[in-house]
Amino acid sequence: MIQSFNPPVRTLMGPGPSDIAPRVLAAMSRPTIGHLDPAFIQMMDEIKQMLQYAFQTKNELTMPVSAPGSAGMETCFVNLVEPGDKVIVCQNGVFGGRMKENVERCGGVAVMVEDDWGTAVSVDKVQAALEQNPDAKVLAFVHAETSTGAISDAKALCALAREHDCLTIVDAVTSLGGSELRVDEWGIDAIYSGTQKCLSCPPGISPVSFSERAVEAVKARKTSVPSWFLDTNLVMGYWGAGAKRAYHHTAPVNALYALHEGLVMLQDEGLENAWARHDKHHQALRAGLEAMGLKFLVAEGERLPQLNSVFIPEGVDDAALRTTLLNDYSLEIGAGLGAFAGKVWRIGLMGAACTQRNVMFCLMALENTLLAQGISLEAGKAGQAALAVYQ
Amino acid sequence: MIQSFNPPVRTLMGPGPSDIAPRVLAAMSRPTIGHLDPAFIQMMDEIKQMLQYAFQTKNELTMPVSAPGSAGMETCFVNLVEPGDKVIVCQNGVFGGRMKENVERCGGVAVMVEDDWGTAVSVDKVQAALEQNPDAKVLAFVHAETSTGAISDAKALCALAREHDCLTIVDAVTSLGGSELRVDEWGIDAIYSGTQKCLSCPPGISPVSFSERAVEAVKARKTSVPSWFLDTNLVMGYWGAGAKRAYHHTAPVNALYALHEGLVMLQDEGLENAWARHDKHHQALRAGLEAMGLKFLVAEGERLPQLNSVFIPEGVDDAALRTTLLNDYSLEIGAGLGAFAGKVWRIGLMGAACTQRNVMFCLMALENTLLAQGISLEAGKAGQAALAVYQ
Incomplete structure (x- = not known):
């Protein structure tokens, strides 16, 4: 007999659905x-x-x-x-x-x-x-x-x-x-x-x-x-x-x-405030991702604040990393689609998921997981870079 | 400013949506x-x-x-x-x-x-x-x-x-x-x-x-x-x-x-038990409706247990009666559609709405409302007829 479904509680930072208020x-x-x-x-x-x-x-x-x-x-x-x-x-x-x-x-x-x-x-x-x-x-x-x-x-x-x-x-x-x-x-x-x-x-x-x-x-x-x-x-x-x-x-x-x-x-909240919030948290996330050495797919000026596509670093196992984020952090980020499958991650900051908590949590989880996969980066630097944007 | 929406609590006995479990x-x-x-x-x-x-x-x-x-x-x-x-x-x-x-x-x-x-x-x-x-x-x-x-x-x-x-x-x-x-x-x-x-x-x-x-x-x-x-x-x-x-x-x-x-x-519940439940409550509702003198649109043998269409008695104001049911009893029954608009009511007994409570409540509310509109019927008879089916 099939039982009632009790979903895990996730942090949704993929291309949507995003965290629901x-x-x-x-x-x-x-x-x-x-x-x-x-x-x-x-x-x-x-x-x-x-x-x-x-x-x-x-x-x-x-x-x-x-x-x-x-x-x-x-x-x-x-x-x-x-x-x-x-x-x-x-x-x-x-x-x-x-x-x-x-x-x-x-x-x-x-x-x-x-x-x-x-x-x-x-x-x-x-x-x-x-x-x-x-x-x-x-x-x-x-x-x-x-x-x-x-x-x-x-x-x-x-x-x-x-x-x-x-x-x-x-x-x-x-x-x-x-x-x-x-x-x-x-x-x-x-x-x-x-x-x-x-x-x-x-x-x-x-x-x-x-x-x-x-x-x-x-x-x-x-x-x-x-x-x-x-x-x-x-x-x-x-x-x-x-x-x-x-x-x-x-x-x-x-x-x-x-x-x-x-x-x-x-x-x-007000529409213009919502637009500004998406931009602010994008700037913080961006600072953190770049501090980890990750490169954006889209050139500055054409970037959508609420969807951050970054190239997967050389030597990182895409599926394994996303599975670790899901299993160890209950955090969902997005895989690449179409021509970019396996080449980029898509990190969403949409609606109720666009918060300082999510920015910091995602940077911490990603940093830990990249370190565990043997990527060389300076621990803590991403979080500091993001925090600097907020201060 | 628009406020959050808090819907009234209804009993839904129309053609659907029916009461949600x-x-x-x-x-x-x-x-x-x-x-x-x-x-x-x-x-x-x-x-x-x-x-x-x-x-x-x-x-x-x-x-x-x-x-x-x-x-x-x-x-x-x-x-x-x-x-x-x-x-x-x-x-x-x-x-x-x-x-x-x-x-x-x-x-x-x-x-x-x-x-x-x-x-x-x-x-x-x-x-x-x-x-x-x-x-x-x-x-x-x-x-x-x-x-x-x-x-x-x-x-x-x-x-x-x-x-x-x-x-x-x-x-x-x-x-x-x-x-x-x-x-x-x-x-x-x-x-x-x-x-x-x-x-x-x-x-x-x-x-x-x-x-x-x-x-x-x-x-x-x-x-x-x-x-x-x-x-x-x-x-x-x-x-x-x-x-x-x-x-x-x-x-x-x-x-x-x-x-x-x-x-x-x-x-x-089991599929066959669910079918039997719909039939049982239909029989009780039917007994009650007929005790009020209401006539079914569909001939016996071709009736869908979960949707009971009965002719609106001569002299009854359709819209006024349904509005009274909604306002005084928070009870929704269905209007007629297409060729039967204004001519029949459609009383649903579907899923979680298909219960003895709803059958008795609907009969009581309908009886009171018909009496208030001057329809001649013997108070209490519908409920007794329905109960007899359950006993």
Whole structure:
């Protein structure tokens, strides 16, 4: 007979899920109510309002998709891309590749703009692609590449797209709540994120927002949206304005309690304070990692504070080290993805995991474990370097 | 400033979500761990094993889709239906109509078999449709119609489909864990369910299972699956057998803790005992409702024990009565859907909500509220009739 599952208590400093705020876990276990209960509908309105704040937008179509970030991505593509549509897709990591897959499964044509993994999307290359493809309908790119830790200039890319009368689809899975992001000011048309990164919630929900231009584009479609579940025309019957909500699917009630609580925390901290917190702890972690002799994958100026990719030193057994961290410290850091599997570690500092305690704990655990693997470094130096940043 | 949300405590006797077992809510708030953590992967294997038990199947492709039941439905259709494929769709309520939508968005051709809402799917009509459409690839029907409370003869329908070399897609959202269901013995090819009905979990996850024949049909596709998120070829890289799990999307970790706990409860009770419990409390509720003079929408023999649809008596204000139940008793019962909006109530007895306490409480609350609306009935008779069933 199978027994109840009692998970180990981890410190989550990988690419997400990150540590969940205890307040959020408590909210998640509150009594379930109906998805059409008047009390629930009021809570939905509050979620929308707080998501608009987090995204810095007034977009009416701002809501949480009832599934993880990959479904948020798919929501953007299936609603905006019709068979034959040309989409310029920027790839500088794993998730640009997934965008290409989405375009092609919608029957669209992906024009790829490739950059080295670990660098930002090149604004110049995107400009050239827009000039060479005046018939492109959409420019799609990843704001914060979770596979490498590079952040791209979303403001500049969206401005270019507007100049060329092109819609934008932006992946903000890892940036929302952690890095500067201004949907309305930057003119982003469709954006998706996830709850398990800087919003300090469990995985499973994907906030999305569509501009008026994007909504018009959905309305102007010649074909029906291929997904019934993700069709914004239908979903907004439930998530739209007004007291009357049409049943579409049964909302994931308790997961939305969690998101509500995570958003209340973000509101209470203040968005710009949250961005500054991610940057501060990143600086401390960086000082410590560099004091250990570790090198960053991403050049300064293109680094995402909440995801720190460092090269694995020569002679270190990647899997063995991560297993030691997990077994001896109950600490999870991320493995490399795709081209960087076995070559980098990805150390997350996201949401409730972005604290001084976690920075110091991670540096100590990593230092001990590297020493045990025979790497030559001066014990204690990493912690001192990090502390100096805080003082 | 928006405050934390503290939901009212309800008794949920609508069409789902139903009352969540306190054990399940507690499980949901356990500390989040990574979706590739060895402890999590072991828990995933236990979920698969317990889902196989719940579905009564040995199907290797048995797993929980990371989204609500509507996405489970879409998983079955997008993987099995290619452009031009003919699908016989049985409609005897809301959800058959949603199946038709799914077929058409996949580019398939839906051949409809219509039955009156509130009746079971006619086996004779399905036989005729199969004979008239020898080129049909799939027969799709709803086992337990949540919009009406009618149960159809899944065993007979699947046997017919096999005779005509047709795959089956079966909606078991409301039947799984509540009514007899034997995927392997009945020869069901693709089936989906939801967590918020008889599994006593919050909404948000959809268990699915595909037979070997269905898996072969997916492999034999000429076109790629239109959804990246729901493509079983990709999802099974993460949910498949073996210790090596390829990242596909980030699993909804805490929602899966909840499902695991709900399935442990089902395992501990025993599947046939759970079916019998749903039937027993249905008989008691039925006796009470009939003692109040209420008439069932569905004929005896086609009634789903866990969803009791009764006609609203002449002269009763539907919305006012349900509002009174919600405000004065914190009791939710379901409104009618589609053609039955304003005409019936749907009283659920699902999972942890299927108890003697809820039966008696609902009868008492309904009796008081009907009396207050001027309906003539003998006070106390309903409760006595229900009690007699238990004695």
